[in-house]
Amino acid sequence: MNHPDEDTLLKYVLEVLDTSDARELKGHLDACASCRLACDTIERQVRQLGTVSFPIETPDLPLPASTRRPYVLYVLRAAAILLVGFVLGYTTALMREPEMQVVISQQFRPTAPRVSVSHPLPCEQVDIGRHRVL
Amino acid sequence: MTDWDYLNAARNGDEGAWRMLFRRHYAMLVRMTATITGSADTAHDLAQESFVRLLHSPIRHQEGSFKAFLSRIAYNLALKEKRRTAPGLRLEGQELESDGPSPLEESIWSETERAIARAIQSLPVEQRDVFALRFVAGHTYEEIADMTGIPVGTVKSRLFYAVRTCRDELKRQGVFT
Ligand SMILES: [Zn+2]
Numbered sequence: 001m002n003h004p005d006e007d008t009l010l011k012y013v014l015e016v017l018d019t020s021d022a023r024e025l026k027g028h029l030d031a032c033a034s035c036r037l038a039c040d041t042i043e044r045q046v047r048q049l050g051t052v053s054f055p056i057e058t059p060d061l062p063l064p065a066s067t068r069r070p071y072v073l074y075v076l077r078a079a080a081i082l083l084v085g086f087v088l089g090y091t092t093a094l095m096r097e098p099e100m101q102v103v104i105s106q107q108f109r110p111t112a113p114r115v116s117v118s119h120p121l122p123c124e125q126v127d128i129g130r131h132r133v134l
Numbered sequence: 135m136t137d138w139d140y141l142n143a144a145r146n147g148d149e150g151a152w153r154m155l156f157r158r159h160y161a162m163l164v165r166m167t168a169t170i171t172g173s174a175d176t177a178h179d180l181a182q183e184s185f186v187r188l189l190h191s192p193i194r195h196q197e198g199s200f201k202a203f204l205s206r207i208a209y210n211l212a213l214k215e216k217r218r219t220a221p222g223l224r225l226e227g228q229e230l231e232s233d234g235p236s237p238l239e240e241s242i243w244s245e246t247e248r249a250i251a252r253a254i255q256s257l258p259v260e261q262r263d264v265f266a267l268r269f270v271a272g273h274t275y276e277e278i279a280d281m282t283g284i285p286v287g288t289v290k291s292r293l294f295y296a297v298r299t300c301r302d303e304l305k306r307q308g309v310f311t
Pocket of ligand 1: 002003004028032033034035036
């Protein structure tokens with residue numbers, strides 16, 4: 001193998017060469033000191049490119065309170081409970097409608113027949129039939 | 135305890151586990167998103183946002199690399215941020231030239247590192263993203279292909295051109311021999 005060019009060495013360092021090419025190059029590097037030196041230089045530079053750093057202060061970010069139970073979930077859950085309650089109440093009301101009519105009419109049952117004050121009648125003559133339960 | 139265990143504990147309100155994850159991965163996220171967005175301030179915001187999202191992200195299986203999972207969240211946020219701050223198409227190689235050193239460069243103390251940062255920042259966006267994912271976040275080529283949705287071969291060639299461009303520029307400046 002001839003001495004590889006810089007691009008090939010760079011590809012080797014970046015591990016983007018085909019396996020067979022990489023193997024062949026490795027064989028050459030084992031035998032050629034000048035290429036090995038060039039390869040080491042490239043390797044060092046690549047490492048340098050990847051380690052540029054600037055001061056990073058890790059902030060003290062507290063665990064978000066919403067972690068335990070997100071607020072949105074609370075609202076949604078409350079809405080769901082209200083909805084279920086409404087639906088249950090409504091269907092129950094529909095199912096019990098006839099019974100409730102009786103209750104209502106019983107509530108409005110007159111307690112006593114209306115009697116004209118100006119023309120008092122004997123008890124027997126009061127028409128209680130008009131005031132019967134609906 | 136693995137990072138996944140710490141995450142589960144944090145999700146159950148364990149403040150210590152939360153801090154542990156922060157200590158382990160925060161700096162990496164900031165470096166990666168700073169490389170992608172070019173702004174250290176934005177990078178801190180994105181890193182913190184990533185952690186918050188981490189708590190609520192649905193995770194189907196906790197067997198893969200936690201770091202890859204977290205950095206994928208940060209990468210997606212960084213992409214969104216880039217699109218938000220630089221709308222419109224930008225073709226490869228058409229990065230905006232800045233007049234002076236960016237705040238990110240100014241925060242780097244060493245002159246050599248500053249030159250390196252400038253060279254990385256002047257790479258085409260597509261190359262810079264792959265560079266950040268490979269060298270800063272330490273992803274494999276396969277992981278990068280998966281995250282970016284580009285073929286592995288393209289990932290490799292973008293990284294190769296990114297490094298070659300940086301080396302050429304730094305050699306031209308006399309920073310690299
Ligand atoms: Zn040689």
